[in-house]
Amino acid sequence: MNLYTIDCVLQYKINASTNMLFQIQAAPHPEQSILNEHLEFHPSVTWHEFSDATHQNRHLRFNLEPCDVFKVHYTATVQKQACIDPSQFKELEIANLPDEVLPYLLASRYCDSEKLVGMATRTFEDMPKGYARIKAIEQWIYMQIQYESGSSDENTLASDVLIQRAGVCRDFAHLGIAICRALGIPARMVVGYAHIENFAPDFHAIFEVYLDGGWVLFDATRLANPNALIRIATGIDASDVAFATYYGDIELIEMQPKIFKAEQSAA
Amino acid sequence: MNLYTIDCVLQYKINASTNMLFQIQAAPHPEQSILNEHLEFHPSVTWHEFSDATHQNRHLRFNLEPCDVFKVHYTATVQKQACIDPSQFKELEIANLPDEVLPYLLASRYCDSEKLVGMATRTFEDMPKGYARIKAIEQWIYMQIQYESGSSDENTLASDVLIQRAGVCRDFAHLGIAICRALGIPARMVVGYAHIENFAPDFHAIFEVYLDGGWVLFDATRLANPNALIRIATGIDASDVAFATYYGDIELIEMQPKIFKAEQSAA
Amino acid sequence: MNLYTIDCVLQYKINASTNMLFQIQAAPHPEQSILNEHLEFHPSVTWHEFSDATHQNRHLRFNLEPCDVFKVHYTATVQKQACIDPSQFKELEIANLPDEVLPYLLASRYCDSEKLVGMATRTFEDMPKGYARIKAIEQWIYMQIQYESGSSDENTLASDVLIQRAGVCRDFAHLGIAICRALGIPARMVVGYAHIENFAPDFHAIFEVYLDGGWVLFDATRLANPNALIRIATGIDASDVAFATYYGDIELIEMQPKIFKAEQSAA
Amino acid sequence: MNLYTIDCVLQYKINASTNMLFQIQAAPHPEQSILNEHLEFHPSVTWHEFSDATHQNRHLRFNLEPCDVFKVHYTATVQKQACIDPSQFKELEIANLPDEVLPYLLASRYCDSEKLVGMATRTFEDMPKGYARIKAIEQWIYMQIQYESGSSDENTLASDVLIQRAGVCRDFAHLGIAICRALGIPARMVVGYAHIENFAPDFHAIFEVYLDGGWVLFDATRLANPNALIRIATGIDASDVAFATYYGDIELIEMQPKIFKAEQSAA
Missing domain, CATH: 3.10.620.30 (C8orf32 fold)
Structure with a gap:
């Protein structure tokens, strides 16, 4: 099993009211299964998620008011499927x-x-x-x-x-x-x-x-x-595919999008 | 009633096998109703229509073999709805x-x-x-x-x-x-x-x-x-939104995308 | 008489050895006569002047060693000639x-x-x-x-x-x-x-x-x-025609290229 | 001795009155001596030669009237000097x-x-x-x-x-x-x-x-x-350094800027 743990922390200073968009969540995709995920904002915000018609990317969107530290914390456990060996794939007309x-x-x-x-x-x-x-x-x-x-x-x-x-x-x-x-x-x-x-x-x-x-x-x-x-x-x-798009005035303080190969459980 | 008649003729010389895409048909859209439409290719081709996820544009696609004159003829009758007066519309944050x-x-x-x-x-x-x-x-x-x-x-x-x-x-x-x-x-x-x-x-x-x-x-x-x-x-x-996209070798001979305001029928 | 007094002060911080070029002196030109001019550098430098073949622009050149304030002071009195009225000039083939x-x-x-x-x-x-x-x-x-x-x-x-x-x-x-x-x-x-x-x-x-x-x-x-x-x-x-060209590491501190219309002497 | 013979023919169709500039003659330069040269125009033109202040390039200039074939023929014999071996040359500060x-x-x-x-x-x-x-x-x-x-x-x-x-x-x-x-x-x-x-x-x-x-x-x-x-x-x-610059309407018909290593005369 190919299990991965994501632990992503982003911190910003918010200087003025800002409309914020994030793409940081694991995508729905045949080659990966999201076993669990968790999203935290501090201070808390009223957010919603939407996906675009073409790529089904997951967009988080919310408004931010000025504050010294705004923190996003996303964690997930994702299982990757083995992908087919492409070495014999041809180009198509x-x-x-x-x-x-x-x-x-x-x-x-x-x-x-x-x-x-x-x-x-x-x-x-x-x-x-x-x-x-x-x-x-x-x-x-x-x-x-x-x-x-x-x-x-x-x-x-x-x-x-x-x-x-x-x-x-x-x-x-x-x-x-x-x-x-x-x-x-x-x-x-x-x-x-x-x-x-x-x-x-x-x-x-x-x-x-x-x-x-x-x-x-x-x-x-x-x-x-x-x-x-x-x-x-x-x-x-x-x-x-920008991980962050914003309309307002913010400064990135910390970016820690970590990923770990999960320990395989003894069976 | 705002009725329009479309009469669109496109003619090409096809120099080599070509994969062809057209966007020439009236779109599905709240402000216009397609009362009827007709599409003709000469010589005839096996075509199909698909729409894209974001804009629902109508794409015609087919292959062409070399010939001196390939003709597309699209006709349609479309009714336009009156649109709302936008003069008081505001910009949005x-x-x-x-x-x-x-x-x-x-x-x-x-x-x-x-x-x-x-x-x-x-x-x-x-x-x-x-x-x-x-x-x-x-x-x-x-x-x-x-x-x-x-x-x-x-x-x-x-x-x-x-x-x-x-x-x-x-x-x-x-x-x-x-x-x-x-x-x-x-x-x-x-x-x-x-x-x-x-x-x-x-x-x-x-x-x-x-x-x-x-x-x-x-x-x-x-x-x-x-x-x-x-x-x-x-x-x-x-x-x-290109009306024609092609992969091959063709020459445009004639382009006549005509539109007429239809006579209003006496009632 | 159209007499002008130039009083130009430039000050730089010199961070590293720099080869410096200035074009700040009044040009030799039929429409202006340099009645007098004076050039001072502090700290003093060994400079020379050369002119280019095409435009006869006057270039000052010298080396600078690091120092907190390097000052150039150029003064001149220049008399302008009345120029011909060009309003009837034609374009030439x-x-x-x-x-x-x-x-x-x-x-x-x-x-x-x-x-x-x-x-x-x-x-x-x-x-x-x-x-x-x-x-x-x-x-x-x-x-x-x-x-x-x-x-x-x-x-x-x-x-x-x-x-x-x-x-x-x-x-x-x-x-x-x-x-x-x-x-x-x-x-x-x-x-x-x-x-x-x-x-x-x-x-x-x-x-x-x-x-x-x-x-x-x-x-x-x-x-x-x-x-x-x-x-x-x-x-x-x-x-x-850059007034300053340098190869090294300097910072402009002050730029005061002043010009005054000189008092006309009573005759 | 390094002797070279130049035999350069240029032919143009002149569609409209044109002011013409050529740089096709061997340059005055320490590493080459022009032993002889000859310049011919057909039909004949009133030309003059000038050199620019910076590079001393030789410019030919003249006007052309419309004609089917305008021919320039430049021949020269030029001796090259051996140049110094540069392989130990340093870069300069x-x-x-x-x-x-x-x-x-x-x-x-x-x-x-x-x-x-x-x-x-x-x-x-x-x-x-x-x-x-x-x-x-x-x-x-x-x-x-x-x-x-x-x-x-x-x-x-x-x-x-x-x-x-x-x-x-x-x-x-x-x-x-x-x-x-x-x-x-x-x-x-x-x-x-x-x-x-x-x-x-x-x-x-x-x-x-x-x-x-x-x-x-x-x-x-x-x-x-x-x-x-x-x-x-x-x-x-x-x-x-364009070999030809023109202001008018011309077409290049032939370009033959030939060079030959001259036979060394037995001495």
Whole structure:
């Protein structure tokens, strides 16, 4: 059994009335079962949860009044299912793609795939299509781009990552997505909880590619094992999956989105 | 009664096998009733229709083999309902917006609202909030931007329209959307059939803004009366609402998306 | 007699060894005579002056070692000549331009005139050519762009100014230059000392256009009278005319580039 | 003796009156002596030659009236001097650079070095400074960027080359220049005649870096031996060194800028 315990603490200073949105809860998804979860706010707030029509991401929403410390505490126990081995998955002709994956072919705010068509074609066109080609894209990004905190910001596009040759996990994912789309392969972003050695706890972003067999996760940073990621949200790009979106005036004080592999109970 | 007849002909040369998507049918929408509609393809194709989860836009999809002339013919009779007078509608605080309109606050591929915050704030912040302010935005765009065929292309962003100070209907709409979002007002794109004097028949794009009272249409080109537009599709920006998307090799030969105000039957 | 007194104080904190370049001295130029000038550095430095081949701008250069306060004090008395009335100056066909003004037709780092061809042509092509047209450009910029400190930075291009619709004097000048070049009219940047009511003392940047009669100054900010500006430097754009360029680590503490109209001596 | 014969033919169709500028003649330069040269225009034109103050490039200028074929024929015999072996040249601290090379540290229209500081620093900062580091930059570009005709245009910046990972010789040179400037090393563009195996005759662009010992040529395309290039022009970037600049309406029909290593006469 693959059991994971999530223990996520977020603390903010609230300077002015703020409308707040969070995506921090484990997602409903065939590959993971939420065995239990618990959500606490201090001071308490009147919150509600809603999900969006396209990705069924879970959004928490509430208003905050000014206070020195506002704390969110989310805990959950999640069981991961073994996923199918994708290594023999083929790429699909666009004509054979299911209707609902077509939007993941289009350029989006952060994944300016239209600018990368020449580069992607020159670099990857001659490779045999299929899972191994996506692995080659993942590897190419890993070799070309340096992981560096602070090297990018919330306006960094996939093409910018190629200029600066550095980024954080979301930038690696955006570049992977943009290259795939430039080649006519549906791709999208996934964020979740992942344990990464030697890094402070943080949400992790990776990318997911649609092959003949279904969506397959890839991590061009090579920091985490995609099979051990507890999915929070799925989206066209980072626009859809921010863990926090706010309209007001707040400051992040602490972010501790921890995940542990649970002890296996002796049977 | 406000009855409209749509008669839309599209003709293409198909150079190679192509997977084709159309959004040309009248949308299901409270303000319009489709009394009848008819769709013809020549040569005939095996098509299917699907709708997306977020906007319920109607997508036609099929494969095409090479041929000299492929013709689509869509006809429909649509009745428009009188819409409520929005002139007293207020703007809503973000905290009071319904959950489902929040995505329309975010920057998107074509509406780079994050770049327009300074300009939008300086220009429109001091005006009284509400319908009249959106009308002022619409008017400002109309005065600043010149309508000029061929002045933009499929990669033109809202910020580019401010540089070149010219565009076509989708550019006017993108700019309107981006300014609204920069001000914290939900806005999105609507395309449809509209009769425009002295213009060759074409699909028309305008923008829609969420106020206290619902979504309200605006047309910064002032070419069409929004109340006489038959809606085809609604989207975050032009990414969602292209009338044709194709993967293959085709050439547009003829585009005649005509709309007529139907004769009122004597009663 | 038009006599001006310049009294310019600059103070820096020097954090690490720095190679420093200044352009703060009045330029040799037919329209102004330097009656006297004096330059003081505290602590003293070994400096030299050189001029560049194209614009004969005066560059001061020296090394600085760390210190809490490094002070530059430049004083001068400069007499301005009356300039010819340019109001009847015509524009020249490019074929009739002198060889040495041709570089001022080209796009440059800050004046991305190639992006503004469509806008400039649409907006100004139908106006009668000559001085009055440049005045119309100056006026158009004045009406369209808001003067706002802090609205731009050292990477702001002319096209960015059209997006944000705000800038400081160098942005107004860049936009004027870029529009002129987009129309095939040589234009360049001039910086100098100018007295501006209600503003803290600062260097001022304006633009200069080549007409049939010579170079003519324009100020799209309308803050200063070009005829009362004491020229420091002339350049393709801001790249050439920075008052301070440094390679090291310094902080500006005080900037007081003052100019006074000298008392006329009774004769 | 290193003797080269240049035989350059350019043919244009002239559609409308055009003011024409050429930079096609061998440059005056310590490393090359022009033994003889000849210039022919058909139909004949009244031309003059001028040189710019900064680079002493030779500019031909004249007017053209409409004609079906306008032909320029330039021939020259040029002797190259052996250049000093630069392999032990060091990089200079900026404080020790001569005044006249300082402009080659600044970002310019095509060399947007300010965007490349992060990348350049991360990639090359830890290498020992000097000739070998510039060779490493040259090699890195050669490995990263694909030479591909048509992959770029006259608006392609150094940062665009990093996005598209392809370019032609001027793009390779712009990238080399931009990386050097981002590291605080003066760099500029040189164009000239070079024989390149398996390529149609064309002008060649490479870059030149200032080290302790003087300017040294580098060719990141590795197509030509810099020591066998006959220099035509030197500049900040491609803005300064276009072989043809025109104001009017012309079409290039033929471009044959040939260069041959001359037979050595038996003595």
